[in-house]
Amino acid sequence: LALASSSELFTLTYGALVTQLCKDYENDEDVNKQLDKMGYNIGVRLIEDFLARSNVGRCHDFRETADVIAKVAFKMYLGITPSITNWSPAGDEFSLILENNPLVDFVELPDNHSSLIYSNLLCGVLRGALEMVQMAVDVKFVQDTLKGDGVTEIRMKFVKRIEDNLPAGEE
């Protein structure tokens, strides 16, 4: 098996993972949940690799966060630069539009998996990584080319800032 790039190795590995989860769980909701959970666990570690490699400092607002995610992080790990659109007036919500999602390069969703969110791992990764930099964010797919939409759209909603506290039991 000759792989064109290491990104194909990731794409195929991810495909095998989703396939296995679909065998292990009866309904797609559970698969979505597992993918999100795995993504979260990856995200909390990936943020450290990202911060160490990019030397990006703390973001001061959600717009800056959006820029870093789209232009630096997606570029670094998936080799793509999603566009940022649909800002809410309050500036607490935006969308990432993925023209090409490398996770789905070889995928066609069978009819019996209509509620499967194939790339749901990404939502978990984003949520986990942002939580580590004190941002609680709601992440979900609202459009997906696998489901016949024109583009793939991930909606990011800022929930709250996680304050750091002095640990309990301090004398």
Place this chain on the structure above:
Amino acid sequence: MTVHNLYLFDRNGVCLHYSEWHRKKQAGISKEEEFKLMYGMLFSMRSFVGKMSPVDMKDGFLAFQTSKYKLHYYETPSGLKVVMNTDLGVGNIRDVLHQIYSNIYVEFVVKNPLCSMSEPIQSELFRTKLDGFIRGLPFFSARAG
């Protein structure tokens, strides 16, 4: 020049790692108490520096020194804190503290799935790499403290 000791704290105040090279004087309390005391001081210092600053800051609290030693502080956006005590002759070592984070902590703790990220670090590989890195620093003195 001398490196005295080094603390790594996580975002919740857990002391992930402590090591010392040249420390003539011990605190006289248990290590556990010492870590709490140190973290409490850093936490207060950070908030003090933030509140007292008359201008907007980029990096916040960087270091302090007494008549005998200098404490260097580096915090990542994810809340990991690298704290190193040296003698007064050591200048700005932000890049060194960043290297401890990026080349040692991230490589040998974060990328080791068997290493928990919220408990004291058990990895022998991490300890060895860190010790080797510190001993190789130009301002690490081999003179026994």
